Amino acid sequence: MDNINIMVFPCGSEIGLELHRCLKDIRFITLFGGSSVVDHGAYVYKNYIGDLPYITDEKFITKFNEEIDKHNIDFIFPAFDSVIAFLSKNRDKLHAKLLTCSDDAVQICRSKAKTYERLKGCYFLPKTYKSVEEIKNYPVIIKPAESQGALGFMILKSEDELKYELSSRTEEQVICEYLPGEEYTIDCFTDRHGKLRYASCRNRHRIKNGISVNSSLMEPDGEIIKIAEEINGKMDLRGVWFFQLKRNTLGEYRLLECATRVAGTMCVERAAGINLALLTVFDALNMDVDIAPQIKNVTVDRALHNVFSLDLDFDEAYIDFDDTLIIKDKVNLTVLNFIYQCVAKGIKVILLTRHDTDVKEDMKKYRIFPELFDEIICLPRSERKIDHVSPSEKAVFIDDSFAERKAMSEKYGTLSFGVETVEALLDNKQ
Numbered sequence: 001m002d003n004i005n006i007m008v009f010p011c012g013s014e015i016g017l018e019l020h021r022c023l024k025d026i027r028f029i030t031l032f033g034g035s036s037v038v039d040h041g042a043y044v045y046k047n048y049i050g051d052l053p054y055i056t057d058e059k060f061i062t063k064f065n066e067e068i069d070k071h072n073i074d075f076i077f078p079a080f081d082s083v084i085a086f087l088s089k090n091r092d093k094l095h096a097k098l099l100t101c102s103d104d105a106v107q108i109c110r111s112k113a114k115t116y117e118r119l120k121g122c123y124f125l126p127k128t129y130k131s132v133e134e135i136k137n138y139p140v141i142i143k144p145a146e147s148q149g150a151l152g153f154m155i156l157k158s159e160d161e162l163k164y165e166l167s168s169r170t171e172e173q174v175i176c177e178y179l180p181g182e183e184y185t186i187d188c189f190t191d192r193h194g195k196l197r198y199a200s201c202r203n204r205h206r207i208k209n210g211i212s213v214n215s216s217l218m219e220p221d222g223e224i225i226k227i228a229e230e231i232n233g234k235m236d237l238r239g240v241w242f243f244q245l246k247r248n249t250l251g252e253y254r255l256l257e258c259a260t261r262v263a264g265t266m267c268v269e270r271a272a273g274i275n276l277a278l279l280t281v282f283d284a285l286n287m288d289v290d291i292a293p294q295i296k297n298v299t300v301d302r303a304l305h306n307v308f309s310l311d312l313d314f315d316e317a318y319i320d321f322d323d324t325l326i327i328k329d330k331v332n333l334t335v336l337n338f339i340y341q342c343v344a345k346g347i348k349v350i351l352l353t354r355h356d357t358d359v360k361e362d363m364k365k366y367r368i369f370p371e372l373f374d375e376i377i378c379l380p381r382s383e384r385k386i387d388h389v390s391p392s393e394k395a396v397f398i399d400d401s402f403a404e405r406k407a408m409s410e411k412y413g414t415l416s417f418g419v420e421t422v423e424a425l426l427d428n429k430q
Contacts, residue, residue, distance in 0.1 A: 004074045006281070007032040007049070007067075007096070009083065012039025014211055014264035016079035020044055022262075022270060022277035023077075024430045029281070031430075032071055034064075043307040046429040047071070055086045061093050068095040075099050075284060077262075077277070081147075084261055085110045099280055101260040102236035109235070109258040112174045113145040119234055119255070124227050124245070126254040127177040132162055141179065145172040151210060179254050181247025185212070186220065187269050188228055189276055189291070190237045192283050198276070198291050199228040202268055206301075212265040216299040217272060223253060231258060239280035242266070271298045308424040312415070316392050317342050318408075320399040321353035321362075324419050331366050334422050335398070339372060341427055350375045352385055352399075386411050398422060 008019045011033030017040060023029050033045030036052045049067050053060040067073070073096045078084040088106040091098045100106060108114045116125055129135050142165055144152040152169075155178060156162045166173060182203060189198040201224055206214035220228075224245070231243060235258075242263050244256040262277055269276055273294030282289050317338075319325060325335050342349045351373045353359055359378045360370050370376060377388055386407050391397070397408045397416040405416035417425070 001028045003028050003030055004281075004285075005030045005032060005072050006075045006077055006099075007034050007071070007073045008041075008045075008077045008079050009034040009052070009064075009087075010037075010039070010041070010080050011035050011045050011048070012037070012041030013079045015262050016041055017044065018264050018267055019077050019079055019262055019277055020430075021267065022275050023281070026278060032073065034067065040307070043309060044428050044430070048429075055083060061090060065093075065095045075281065077280075079261070081110060081259065081261070097284060099239060099284055101238050101241060105235045105237050105241075106260045109241075109260045111145050111172075112143065112257055113172060115255075115258055116174070119231065122227075122230055122234075122255075124230075124253050124255050126179060126248070126256075129175040132159060132166070135159070135162070135175070138162075139178045141176050142166070142173055143176075144169070145174050177248065177254070179246040179248050179256075181249075181251060183244060183246045183256070184218070184224070184253075185215075185242055185244050185263060185265070186224060186228055187240075187242045187263065187266050187276060188232070188237075189240055189279050189283075190232055191289070192238060192286065194232075194236075194238075196229055196232040197289070198274065198279075199225055200269055200272075200274070200293070202265065204265075211302075213302040214300070215265045215268055217268050217297060219296070227253065227255070231255075239283055240266070240276040265300065265302075268298045268300045271295065271300065306423060307428045308426075310424060312396075312425070314347065314394045314396045314415070316348035316350065316395045318350045318352045318389065318391065318395060318397045318399075318414075320401070320404070321351060321355060321359060323400040324398060325351075325368070326366060327419070331368065332419065332422075334426070335419065336368075338398075338422050338425055343372065345427075348374045350377060350389075352377045352379075352389065352397075354379045354381050354383065354385065356381065396425075 006029055008016045010016055012035050023031050032047040033041045034049040034052050035041050036054050042048050053063050076096050077099045078087050084100055087098055088103045108118050139155050139157045142154050142156055185202050187200050191197050201218045201220035202215045203218055204212040204215055240262050241260045243258040245253045246256055248254050266276055279289050325332055339349055355378050391412050391414050395414050397414045399405050400419050408414045409416045
């Protein structure tokens with residue numbers, strides 16, 4: 001297959017970061033990240049395009065197309081709800097194909113009010129209210145007709161609270177019945193023939209800032225599949241999309257919203273062997289796909305992840321063996337990752353260790369090849385490391401011993417780091 005160039009925009013959103021994880025290692029895809037603001041995308045996208053105008057800028061389409069042409073972009077994977085709606089509306093002006101559903105489906109799903117109108121008559125819609133006077137029982141839910149995540153979502157317990165919120169909000173609101181039960185997300189894939197090929201259910205155990213940070217795959221029951229088929233039949237959907245359900249006071253499923261994009265927590269599907277973003281790319285290339293989940297039970301728990309940017313340029317690295325590359329009789333994978341990163345960049349790597357036995361023989365025990373290093377310096381315990389090296393001016397020294405690091409820095413001015421710092425030396429751009 002010929003190489004294709006895909007731009008993710010905006011690349012620093014949770015969706016954009018998940019798309020990076022989905023597509024960065026696919027051999028025929030060169031991934032680009034575009035952004036209008038400096039965000040996390042700049043730390044993980046090797047091919048990063050910053051300083052793009054906001055979509056509200058009248059020059060956005062012109063500037064966006066200039067970057068598309070400059071980098072020979074074939075596809076755009078939009079990664080934020082308002083951006084998806086804007087790009088979809090202007091897809092005929094773009095110089096690359098948009099990886100999303102039809103504009104009709106995009107605009108319908110962007111609005112909860114339009115979604116409920118399109119699905120009018122379906123039994124799984126929540127009860128909605130057009131006026132305060134219609135409401136007989138509280139609490140009720142209020143949420144903007146156009147929003148993402150839990151933005152603007154509130155549970156209101158009285159008529160006074162509802163009237164106050166309605167008077168203080170300028171955008172269109174949706175008022176619907178209170179749904180106290182468990183919430184589910186159903187990740188879906190529809191092929192270019194309009195056939196629903198995949199629908200997988202996951203729960204949302206813990207939510208932070210509107211994002212599910214603990215989620216588990218569940219076997220979807222027949223009713224969920226039926227709801228997915230009905231939604232698919234009433235909208236012109238294609239590629240990856242999802243919808244959310246919640247149970248009402250009677251335990252019945254009720255629809256919260258639909259979205260024509262990748263969800264950040266679709267990573268659980270990827271862990272089960274289903275890469276919905278890649279399936280969408282294949283479908284856009286008019287290729288038929290087979291879908292075969294490999295694992296049924298997957299749970300993801302998400303937390304903040306560190307990626308660093310250091311003002312550091314080095315051309316060789318000295319690395320200790322005991323308690324650095326090998327810790328507690330196991331290979332330190334972070335240090336090993338760093339070594340391979342150096343090899344890939346052409347940076348000289350020297351193993352510098354005070355070791356009682358034949359270090360090359362001990363390396364075999366851990367399946368570490370001596371050829372990984374440009375040089376191996378093995379010293380008896382009585383020798384000083386600083387007496388056996390001639391580091392360059394831009395060398396770094398990694399060792400668990402503070403005394404060794406201090407001696408190296410004082411004699412040669414070498415930047416010296418402990419094992420716990422190696423994480424910060426990793427280059428995460430791919």
